[in-house]
Amino acid sequence: MAVNLQSTVAAPASVSAPDRLRVLIAAGDQTLRATLSRYIMREWPAATITACNDSGPMLARKLHALHGYDLILTGCDFASNSRLWDDGGLRWLEQIRDGGLHPPIVIVADCGSEYTAVQTMAAGAADYLPQELLSRELLIGRIQRLLGDPNSGATELTRKARRTAAHMGVRPYGYELLDCLDYSGRRAVFLARSRELERQVVLKTLCAEEGALTLDPEYQRFAREFNLISYFNHPAVAGIFEFKANRHHCYIAMEYFPRGDLRQHMRRGLGAEAGLQLFGALLDALQLVHEAGIVHRDIKPSNVMLRDKDRVALIDFGLARQVSDFVNLTIAGEVHGTPYYMSPEQAEGNETDERSDLYSCGILLFELLTGEKPFRAANVPAILDQHVHAPVPELPAPWRPLQPVLARLLEKAPKARYQDVASVRSDLRKALAELR
Incomplete structure (x- = not known):
């Protein structure tokens, strides 16, 4: 599959297999874009790659366009301090992080330091790679650590969950979707595995019908559910782990009960x-x-x-x-x-x-x-x-x-x-x- 080089961020092209890896590469350095693309395509030939020269702050202005990807690789030239910090420093990373449902972001840093690594991770990056140490083995290893191996045999239930999530535009960061337990229009309930908690959880998701999600009465009920359950820490009420929301989607991560209802x-x-x-x-x-x-x-x-x-x-x-x-x-x-x-x-x-x-x-x-x-x-x-x-x-x-x-x-x-x-x-x- 050919690499799609674009000057601006766009939603990834639709592909026949919904479980293919979808990556956005955003870097001003054309050589870096080509190198990252080559490494990924060699490991995952069926991957869909969108490459662009957008800066981090430009990505933050296009949050909705980021939701269709599994991973974002973005170059940061810390040698150009004035340009980077004039654009608001790393606030763009915080804006994407606070946007809720976004894919993990890996910073590929040029002329960085231990300080810049700490700062970018604190601002919301999922990983930090010094460009001078970049190799195919290092990059692929980091991606597999973040996402699991896209080549591993996905079950039909997993593929069904990914298809449903892709249709809704929902890509909850930090969770591997295992099954779609329920789906009706704007709502879906997924069985997922939390990489942070290392346990199975239930993800209840809601998408906006039109306009801002926070103005939607259904969202208000969703947020109310989180607030009410968060009040408890007792076996008689299902445990709740996380609530994420942006203008377009929200989800609640809750306890999974293997014994059923x-x-x-x-x-x-x-x-x-x-x-x-x-x-x-x-x-x-x-x-x-x-x-x-x-x-x-x-x-x-x-x-x-x-x-x-x-x-x-x-x-x-x-x-x-x-x-x-x-x-x-x-x-x-x-x-x-x-x-x-x-x-x-x-x-x-x-x-x-x-x-x-x-x-x-x-x-x-x-x-x-x-x-x-x-x-x-x-x-x-x-x-x-x-x-x-x-x-x-x-x-x-x-x-x-x-x-x-x-x-x-x-x-x-x-x-x-x-x-x-x-x-x-x-x-x-x-x-x-x-x-x-």
Whole structure:
């Protein structure tokens, strides 16, 4: 594949294999550009290279154009101190770093020093190579350290994840994408490996629809989720590691749960007794959240992750809100949540509090005991109508002692419902004692 020499930064040409290495080489020295291109093409013949003579400050003015690359190699001539520092020193590196979703940047330095190496790394460079020491072996080794070996056999799941990320324009620095777990328009959830943490994580990503991402209501919910989860450092809530955002994309790096979620285990035939044990663990997690003054507003099996056979962690706080927070991200009368697990007040678009989460727990309890949802219909409006008007169904005879607990959890009026998790746990303990 021919090297594409351009005078300005442009998005890389589309290629048939989405997992090919895509590199931007930005250097005023034409000989350096040619040398770097030759080294890369010899190691990775299928690579796509864009070469230009843009300076670092010029790259910082074109942040959006950088997102389509896997790596940026840029030359810095520290002998030309006046020109480099007149352009703002290394502030351009900080601007790219603070832009969020950017590829790693390797500085190839001419006439640098230990001081310039420290300064560039502190400003946001991923690596620093003195030009006088440059060799193919050194360059390729550094690239493999940053990105892994692009020649290594990528699985179909990995290729799928990379295709999805490329389509969205998302290239989260420091993460190797392993699988795309979910994708819908502007949102995607990836399984990834963090090079810094050396562990698998979940990346939740969001792209702007139009205009600045920070003005997007969906972004506000995204940022709110990070802020709420960051409040906790407890096994009952999924761990969160990082939040990055710029005008066009954002992502949250969160804990990955290899055991999966409660929905997956229910589909495999969890069993009522095991389900009750996990329901108790869910109540423990929910009590922690409520005591922090937070309403989850989307309790459902797929948001309950299993740590082990009797411990769970809550995820997906995108709809959550603090009880004391008067900034409401929803419009009056607007419905938010998952229809099968919505409380009557959610179904009608009214204000919610902790008691709404307890109603959702009642739906989940019925499903754990019977394998069926208590309210089912052919369409969403009909399901919501049942939440508001339909009577609570009866549990099978073996579980009849739990009927009073279920009935109170599923009361239509919040005032008639359980008021807190502790009350639910107390009555549940008594009912389970009758079963024994």
